[in-house]
Amino acid sequence: MKKFALCLILLLVSVPLSAGILGLSAGITGGVELWNTEGSGTQTFTGIGLTATISPPILPISIRGGLEYAWKSYPGDVKLTDIIILLGLERSIAPPFSPASLYLGIGGEMSTVGNGQDESVTDFGFLIYGGINLSMGMMAVFAETGYGMIFADPNYTHIPIRGGIKVSI
Numbered sequence: 001m002k003k004f005a006l007c008l009i010l011l012l013v014s015v016p017l018s019a020g021i022l023g024l025s026a027g028i029t030g031g032v033e034l035w036n037t038e039g040s041g042t043q044t045f046t047g048i049g050l051t052a053t054i055s056p057p058i059l060p061i062s063i064r065g066g067l068e069y070a071w072k073s074y075p076g077d078v079k080l081t082d083i084i085i086l087l088g089l090e091r092s093i094a095p096p097f098s099p100a101s102l103y104l105g106i107g108g109e110m111s112t113v114g115n116g117q118d119e120s121v122t123d124f125g126f127l128i129y130g131g132i133n134l135s136m137g138m139m140a141v142f143a144e145t146g147y148g149m150i151f152a153d154p155n156y157t158h159i160p161i162r163g164g165i166k167v168s169i
Helices: 002-014
Strands: 024-037 041-054 062-074 078-093 100-114 120-136 139-151 156-168
Touching (some): 024 139, 100 139
Antiparallel strands (some): 024 041, 139 156
């Protein structure tokens, strides 16, 4: 029993402070989404969202969830909105003794597009993303971009360009 307790204490002490004791982080994001629908060209949406990541210290990957609200206003009080839910896996690579780390991820997305007139369409797709994370103790700032495709009729692609701040729990 003493050996088990000693191993448990050593495991908890070896967890980096920037990862938090539980390996959980949550934060807010903001940025733009560049949407390209077949036949209608590229449109720029403004977006804001929430993100949460769990990074168990014994696994080389993290599980990430995200919720984003993006919108674009047109003349005449017309507003096109998009709610995006992401569930993905990401892998972080950090040089020794550096507060910066790079990460790559892939995930599934659910997109609900509405036009402000009680009409909305929900479709599914994927997102491949990557970014840089700068850790400052229990907080971190990050910037990321990616490429996603939503399988709809017609299909559309998007390139998110976001930044944000996360707090480790």
